[in-house]
Amino acid sequence: MTLRLRRSARIFLFNEADEVLLIRFVAEREDGPFVFWVTPGGEVEGGESELAAAQRELLEELGLSVALVGPVHQESGGTYTHLGETVRNFDTFFAARCGREEPKLAGVTADEIALMREARWWSFAELAETAERVFPDRLVELGRRVLGEVFPGKSPSDASGVLAQGGLLAKIEV
Numbered sequence: 001m002t003l004r005l006r007r008s009a010r011i012f013l014f015n016e017a018d019e020v021l022l023i024r025f026v027a028e029r030e031d032g033p034f035v036f037w038v039t040p041g042g043e044v045e046g047g048e049s050e051l052a053a054a055q056r057e058l059l060e061e062l063g064l065s066v067a068l069v070g071p072v073h074q075e076s077g078g079t080y081t082h083l084g085e086t087v088r089n090f091d092t093f094f095a096a097r098c099g100r101e102e103p104k105l106a107g108v109t110a111d112e113i114a115l116m117r118e119a120r121w122w123s124f125a126e127l128a129e130t131a132e133r134v135f136p137d138r139l140v141e142l143g144r145r146v147l148g149e150v151f152p153g154k155s156p157s158d159a160s161g162v163l164a165q166g167g168l169l170a171k172i173e174v
Helices: 050-062 110-115 124-129 139-150
Strands: 004-014 020-029 032-038 041-043 069-082 085-097 116-122
Touching: 004 050, 004 069, 004 139, 020 110, 041 050, 050 069, 050 085, 069 139, 085 139, 110 116, 116 124, 124 139
Parallel strands: 004 085
Antiparallel strands: 004 020, 004 041, 020 032, 020 116, 069 085
């Protein structure tokens, strides 16, 4: 059986305290709810670039329109069931900064509204200690690296132009 490749664009979104924003999803499954935290983002639509998808997803999910840097990382998001379909996922990550109070969790589709339960800023120390399921798996390592390489000592307004569009800090093949 050939699985559909689901391309997604995700964002490491940092605030002025260098915390990263994650969204808590609760997906109902036959064996019970599957609860996880993940960076903002979603599926790349047909004819859309990863950058355009990341910009759209930030606007739809959080009401944000901010400068994006990257891509800064790519990796296989594994195989899983998404809205009743088993897919092979591949994530392209961008980075951005915003003020702590700027994101407002929303959703566009009924499915998004049903799945997205809350958004929360996390410190790397909190992420290293949590028993919660968090994606990507190596978020602390990746987030620290992206923050240090893309925004070293930068304020949110200094974010643009740090990494040339199309530059890539890390890539893991599907």
